[in-house]
Amino acid sequence: MLDLTYDAPKPKIIAGAKHDWELVIGMEVHAQVSSKAKLFSGASTAFGAEPNSNVAFVDAAMPGMLPVINEFCVEQAVRTGLGLKAEINLTSAFDRKNYFYPDLPQGYQISQLYQPIVGEGEVLVELGEGVARKVRIERIHIEQDAGKSIHDMDPHMSFVDLNRTGVALMEIVSRPDIRSPEEAAAYIAKLRQILRYLGTCDGNMQNGNLRADVNVSICLPGAYEKYQETQDFSHLGTRCEIKNMNSMRFIQQAIEVEAKRQIAIVEAGGSVDQETRLYDPDKGETRSMRSKEEAHDYRYFPDPDLLPLEIEQAWVDEIGASLPELPDEKKARFIKDFGLTDYDASVLTAEVESAAYFEAVAEGRDGKMAANWVINELFGRLKKEDHDITQSPVSPAQLGGIIDLIAKGDISGKIAKDVFEIVYSEGGDPADIVEKKGMKQVTDTGAIEAAVDEVIAANPAQVEKAKQNPKLAGWFVGQVMKATGGKANPKAVNEIVSAKLGL
Amino acid sequence: MSIDTDTAARVAKLARIRVEEEQLPALAQEFSNILDFIEQLNEVDVEGVEPMVSVTPMRLKRREDGVTDGGMQEKILSNAPDAREGFFAVPKVVE
Numbered sequence: 001m002l003d004l005t006y007d008a009p010k011p012k013i014i015a016g017a018k019h020d021w022e023l024v025i026g027m028e029v030h031a032q033v034s035s036k037a038k039l040f041s042g043a044s045t046a047f048g049a050e051p052n053s054n055v056a057f058v059d060a061a062m063p064g065m066l067p068v069i070n071e072f073c074v075e076q077a078v079r080t081g082l083g084l085k086a087e088i089n090l091t092s093a094f095d096r097k098n099y100f101y102p103d104l105p106q107g108y109q110i111s112q113l114y115q116p117i118v119g120e121g122e123v124l125v126e127l128g129e130g131v132a133r134k135v136r137i138e139r140i141h142i143e144q145d146a147g148k149s150i151h152d153m154d155p156h157m158s159f160v161d162l163n164r165t166g167v168a169l170m171e172i173v174s175r176p177d178i179r180s181p182e183e184a185a186a187y188i189a190k191l192r193q194i195l196r197y198l199g200t201c202d203g204n205m206q207n208g209n210l211r212a213d214v215n216v217s218i219c220l221p222g223a224y225e226k227y228q229e230t231q232d233f234s235h236l237g238t239r240c241e242i243k244n245m246n247s248m249r250f251i252q253q254a255i256e257v258e259a260k261r262q263i264a265i266v267e268a269g270g271s272v273d274q275e276t277r278l279y280d281p282d283k284g285e286t287r288s289m290r291s292k293e294e295a296h297d298y299r300y301f302p303d304p305d306l307l308p309l310e311i312e313q314a315w316v317d318e319i320g321a322s323l324p325e326l327p328d329e330k331k332a333r334f335i336k337d338f339g340l341t342d343y344d345a346s347v348l349t350a351e352v353e354s355a356a357y358f359e360a361v362a363e364g365r366d367g368k369m370a371a372n373w374v375i376n377e378l379f380g381r382l383k384k385e386d387h388d389i390t391q392s393p394v395s396p397a398q399l400g401g402i403i404d405l406i407a408k409g410d411i412s413g414k415i416a417k418d419v420f421e422i423v424y425s426e427g428g429d430p431a432d433i434v435e436k437k438g439m440k441q442v443t444d445t446g447a448i449e450a451a452v453d454e455v456i457a458a459n460p461a462q463v464e465k466a467k468q469n470p471k472l473a474g475w476f477v478g479q480v481m482k483a484t485g486g487k488a489n490p491k492a493v494n495e496i497v498s499a500k501l502g503l
Numbered sequence: 504m505s506i507d508t509d510t511a512a513r514v515a516k517l518a519r520i521r522v523e524e525e526q527l528p529a530l531a532q533e534f535s536n537i538l539d540f541i542e543q544l545n546e547v548d549v550e551g552v553e554p555m556v557s558v559t560p561m562r563l564k565r566r567e568d569g570v571t572d573g574g575m576q577e578k579i580l581s582n583a584p585d586a587r588e589g590f591f592a593v594p595k596v597v598e
Contacts, residue, residue, distance in 0.1 A: 037571070037572075042569065042570060051588070052576045052589055053575075054574075055575075055576075057572075069563060154592070162579070308563065
């Protein structure tokens with residue numbers, strides 16, 4: 001159980017010419033289900049294939065073709081719902097959303113308007129130590145993705161690729177609980193993290209596998225609290241929807257410029273029109289997608305090709321029993337069991353692979369030390385080469401071996417970094433490397449004493465100075481470390497130098 | 504409920520069906536008749552009756568998650584009025 005308590009972050013205030021304004025943001029996140037085949041056909045979902053090669057007759061909307069649902073996609077939606085602590089609706093149904101666009105051959109998208117498969121849930125969005133926003137999820141429904149239109153291959157024609165047509169999406173709809181651009185980005189990052197832990201979506205934003213429509217409105221300070229009390233939207237301003245964003249940076253920029261645009265309109269005595277807008281990152285502005293307005297009459301109706309989707313509670317329970325430990329729980333456990341700081345625990349649990357790697361290293365060892373090595377040495381080194389943890393040439397057993405050598409006193413922390421570098425670039429067993437290359441720390445006081453005697457004998461002038469100024473003992477320690485190739489135990493050297501110099 | 508010719512024209516446009524001006528009054532009348540019939544059905548008391556979605560007790564058919572289809576670019580494009588380099592080519596549509 002989580003026994004952490006959080007404070008809600010302060011909403012972002014934007015100063016207008018006349019008043020201060022606050023932001024209210026809600027998001028619709030489209031997450032592509034990580035399935036092999038599409039939602040209603042057996043065509044592949046693989047990215048980057050030859051155009052129109054991953055298309056079945058169902059996807060191309062050939063007459064007489066009927067959709068048959070992919071059970072795996074349903075399972076992933078349920079799994080996602082359970083991961084967001086949401087209610088699962090045992091009966092849901094599919095509706096047709098009608099509009100015409102070249103990349104939608106059916107002339108409608110199959111979606112779930114009236115009875116979505118997942119109901120209300122929540123996501124805890126952390127914004128620093130002890131500060132978090134609880135964002136309520138309104139619903140998750142399953143729907144088909146559209147194809148892709150390419151506009152820059154010919155001056156007069158658009159080219160259409162239906163490979164993505166019919167791929168399963170989960171649309172995750174939040175309540176307007178997000179209050180700043182930073183929170184919006186953190187919300188997406190948290191959702192992405194949970195989806196990746198669950199394995200229901202790969203979260204690849206660059207390929208468009210995770211993208212968001214962002215609803216933005218402005219209100220005067222105090223109005224939002226009235227909305228939260230009453231859930232009455234009339235306390236909030238008119239919202240605009242910024243479509244299809246797949247970059248966290250652009251999402252933040254778009255919210256900022258859209259809020260400023262709305263403030264300028266309202267302060268000039270005008271009113272904001274509810275509409276769909278597009279963010280243009282080159283110009284740094286949002287503009288109206290007027291063509292979408294007319295088509296907004298989607299004339300939803302139940303899809304007569306599909307019976308209601310009935311699932312059994314026992315199946316839902318089975319899926320629930322197979323859920324992995326989720327980020328919040330994992331982080332809390334890392335803090336409690338390994339004594340990690342909040343920050344370190346966040347870094348290590350960001351990706352499920354990193355968390356697993358750390359646990360393998362920390363098993364039976366000092367947790368804090370393991371965290372330091374994984375974060376500072378390994379992550380730092382991987383980052384230099386733009387690699388992620390799955391590409392690490394150092395296994396948890398190897399890194400653990402290095403830590404064991406330090407713990408046993410065989411090598412110093414400084415030498416350990418050299419060993420790490422050798423293991424990273426050449427591989428091998430750390431203990432063997434230390435043995436073969438003679439990197440073991442010298443703790444034998446006899447050998448250290450001999451080295452100290454040599455340095456003292458060779459530098460009588462320095463010895464005289466050191467007797468006047470005890471700080472110069474450090475110089476002797478340095479010389480001895482140099483003479484022993486850095487392998488002498490620094491603590492032993494210090495003690496012996498002091499004793500021999502009579503300090 | 505009665506549908507005027509403007510509404511009939513809008514519905515036709517949304518459905519991308521071309522209807523000549525002089526045919527609109529007849530179309531509007533047809534729509535009104537259909538809606539009147541639905542109004543009549545609305546008089547039946549169905550309080551507490553579950554909506555019937557199928558005449559036989561059937562469960563929505565499911566499919567396993569396997570790639571069993573696709574790989575036929577040529578067939579998919581064979582009915583297209585214009586296709587280039589594996590794509591459907593359509594008059595330019597830009598947001």
